[in-house]
Amino acid sequence: MIVFGLTLVYSNITMQLLIYFVVALSLNFVIGYARALSIHHAALFGIGAFTYAVMAQRGWSNDLILCGLAAAVIAAMVSVILAFGSLRISGDYFIVASFAFQFFAIEALFNWTSISGGPNGDYGLPTPTILGLAISSTAAYILVAALLAVATLGFAIWLRRSPYGRLLRAMGDAPSALLTAGFGVLRLKVGVFGISGIIAAVAGVLYAAYLGVAQTATFDVNLAILLVAIVVIGGTGSAVGSLLGAALIAFVQPLLTNLNLSATTTAAVQQLIFAALLVGVVALLPRGLVQLGDLPKLVMRRSRGGSSR
Amino acid sequence: MTSTPEETPILQTVEISRAFGGFRAVDGASISIGRGDVVALIGPNGAGKTTLFNVISRLLPPTSGQLLFEGADVTHTSPQRLARMGIGRTFQDVRLFDTMTAWDNIAVFAQTEASGTLRSGLLSPRAVGREAKRVRARVDETLDYAGLSPVAATVAGELSFAQQKKVAIARCLAQQARLMLLDEPASGLDAVEREDVAKIIEKLSSDGVTILLVEHNMDIVREVAHRAIFLAEGKIVGEDAPDRLLASSELAEIYFGHLRAETSTT
Ligand SMILES: Nc1ncnc2c1ncn2[C@@H]1O[C@H](COP(=O)(O)OP(=O)(O)OP(=O)(O)O)[C@@H](O)[C@H]1O
Ligand SMILES: [Mg+2]
Numbered sequence: 001m002i003v004f005g006l007t008l009v010y011s012n013i014t015m016q017l018l019i020y021f022v023v024a025l026s027l028n029f030v031i032g033y034a035r036a037l038s039i040h041h042a043a044l045f046g047i048g049a050f051t052y053a054v055m056a057q058r059g060w061s062n063d064l065i066l067c068g069l070a071a072a073v074i075a076a077m078v079s080v081i082l083a084f085g086s087l088r089i090s091g092d093y094f095i096v097a098s099f100a101f102q103f104f105a106i107e108a109l110f111n112w113t114s115i116s117g118g119p120n121g122d123y124g125l126p127t128p129t130i131l132g133l134a135i136s137s138t139a140a141y142i143l144v145a146a147l148l149a150v151a152t153l154g155f156a157i158w159l160r161r162s163p164y165g166r167l168l169r170a171m172g173d174a175p176s177a178l179l180t181a182g183f184g185v186l187r188l189k190v191g192v193f194g195i196s197g198i199i200a201a202v203a204g205v206l207y208a209a210y211l212g213v214a215q216t217a218t219f220d221v222n223l224a225i226l227l228v229a230i231v232v233i234g235g236t237g238s239a240v241g242s243l244l245g246a247a248l249i250a251f252v253q254p255l256l257t258n259l260n261l262s263a264t265t266t267a268a269v270q271q272l273i274f275a276a277l278l279v280g281v282v283a284l285l286p287r288g289l290v291q292l293g294d295l296p297k298l299v300m301r302r303s304r305g306g307s308s309r
Numbered sequence: 310m311t312s313t314p315e316e317t318p319i320l321q322t323v324e325i326s327r328a329f330g331g332f333r334a335v336d337g338a339s340i341s342i343g344r345g346d347v348v349a350l351i352g353p354n355g356a357g358k359t360t361l362f363n364v365i366s367r368l369l370p371p372t373s374g375q376l377l378f379e380g381a382d383v384t385h386t387s388p389q390r391l392a393r394m395g396i397g398r399t400f401q402d403v404r405l406f407d408t409m410t411a412w413d414n415i416a417v418f419a420q421t422e423a424s425g426t427l428r429s430g431l432l433s434p435r436a437v438g439r440e441a442k443r444v445r446a447r448v449d450e451t452l453d454y455a456g457l458s459p460v461a462a463t464v465a466g467e468l469s470f471a472q473q474k475k476v477a478i479a480r481c482l483a484q485q486a487r488l489m490l491l492d493e494p495a496s497g498l499d500a501v502e503r504e505d506v507a508k509i510i511e512k513l514s515s516d517g518v519t520i521l522l523v524e525h526n527m528d529i530v531r532e533v534a535h536r537a538i539f540l541a542e543g544k545i546v547g548e549d550a551p552d553r554l555l556a557s558s559e560l561a562e563i564y565f566g567h568l569r570a571e572t573s574t575t
Contacts, residue, residue: 163416163424163444166409170417173406176368181418181484182392183425191427 048204
């Protein structure tokens with residue numbers, strides 16, 4: 001198999017790409033359907049990672065399916081609470097509340113050292129198994145991540161076409177009209193937040209198992225904003241967009257590392273690049289990178305003095 | 310076709326009020342709509358017509374008063390429950406699902422309550438298939454009824470304004486509403502389009518649907534309504550056959566005096 005020949009760098013890029021893709025797709029459910037700009041997705045991703053870390057380190061289980069189920073239950077409970085929150089407070093206030101949740105959840109986890117390992121994190125995690133099979137090679141990790149990505153993508157496509165998905169889209173467009181069609185919004189919101197949180201947490205389980213470490217710093221506000229940037233830069237509500245956004249992040253990080261800058265400089269340069277991309281995309285391609293094919297048309301229209309809308 | 314006194318009205322509001330802060334947008338309004346009636350709710354801008362619709366469809370709870378639908382007290386019923394009981398409505402600002410096609414807009418209103426759960430789509434492919442077939446038939450039939458079949462696949466946000474208004478009415482039809490609240494179905498339309506909408510309203514009425522409509526265009530009111538209710542500052546100040554009500558010089562002063570004041574400021 002070709003994958004066996006991949007260098008460590010390339011397998012890292014592939015893993016990052018697949019995991020970010022899954023997490024971005026799941027974030028898209030909340031941003032696209034519930035129209036809630038959720039900043040707390042990194043925390044849900046982190047919940048998955050620490051579920052694996054705790055379960056594997058204490059010898060409870062290192063089975064990805066079992067840990068995934070446990071993470072799913074915890075993330076679903078947290079997501080349901082946040083969904084209720086999004087019903088009570090909407091728009092900008094939700095963004096603030098979501099940001100606060102992200103910040104304080106990770107801060108609390110950091111201080112709960114018996115779970116998170118404090119500043120060092122939980123390290124030296126045992127390698128995982130799946131249905132009794134040990135996942136020991138890089139190829140095996142990539143295969144599992146690819147399966148997760150394909151399953152998530154398949155689910156997203158199915159959801160979009162299903163009658164349930166039709167109601168979710170309607171909720172995003174005009175929630176009050178959906179009420180007059182006989183559908184309560186609460187149940188749909190809870191559903192969408194739950195699905196989204198569960199997928200992020202499952203991705204977190206795989207991520208921690210692959211890295212062999214879980215540190216709260218990985219899932220802090222920086223990642224939270226990066227995830228939102230992936231979705232917005234790629235194109236809200238678009239699976240292709242999430243893939244483009246995830247690919248961008250996955251490739252830019254190692255490219256910068258190759259420049260041999262200091263760690264802090266690398267981080268700063270990376271943040272600058274994403275800031276520039278975010279502003280550029282929002283200004284030129286309101287619907288994200290998926291709109292790239294329309295760019296000449298958009299520029300032409302703008303230079304003729306017309307509006308881009 | 311007014312209802313006989315012994316027949317239960319399809320809709321009754323009893324001394325219903327809705328306040329925003331200290332301001333009473335609807336102030337002790339009692340109306341009664343008989344089965345099969347076409348009633349126009351008229352009155353100057355800001356009279357509280359849309360607010361009354363919001364209260365009847367329970368998107369806004371009333372501050373006081375009682376709401377009866379087919380004799381049952383629905384004052385504390387949720388809007389989605391009320392929709393399932395048979396009250397449909399359109400919005401003054403249309404509120405279509407703009408990113409969805411006309412077809413999907415109507416399908417939302419044809420779907421069963423059970424389709425609102427994720428479980429319903431995951432279990433029993435046969436039941437899912439049967440339900441999809443039923444929805445498809447209902448939506449196609451509704452589009453045909455409203456003359457919208459040619460634009461079925463067009464995204465709602467890209468339809469003409471007249472077509473959007475028709476989709477809004479078609480949605481109520483797809484949900485098999487027995488009472489439709491139509492908020493200014495003809496506003497913003499040209500004469501031909503208005504006539505088109507009037508035809509649909511008459512067709513609905515002849516098919517047994519009860520209609521309460523808010524409208525500023527008095528030609529439409531005269532053409533389709535059996536009765537008109539005049540609302541001013543949240544209170545009902547007159548109720549009669551449209552021609553007679555509109556002939557009242559006192560009400561004309563409230564209505565057109567208001568319009569005059571408005572046009573002179575703009
Ligand atoms: N949500 C709200 N909060 C505060 N005031 C409101 C609200 N909704 C309506 N109002 C006020 O209530 C009054 C009645 O408004 P409403 O929209 O019911 O009038 P209308 O009769 O439908 O007028 P129009 O013919 O212009 O549509 C207005 O003064 C309006 O400003
Ligand atoms: Mg109004």
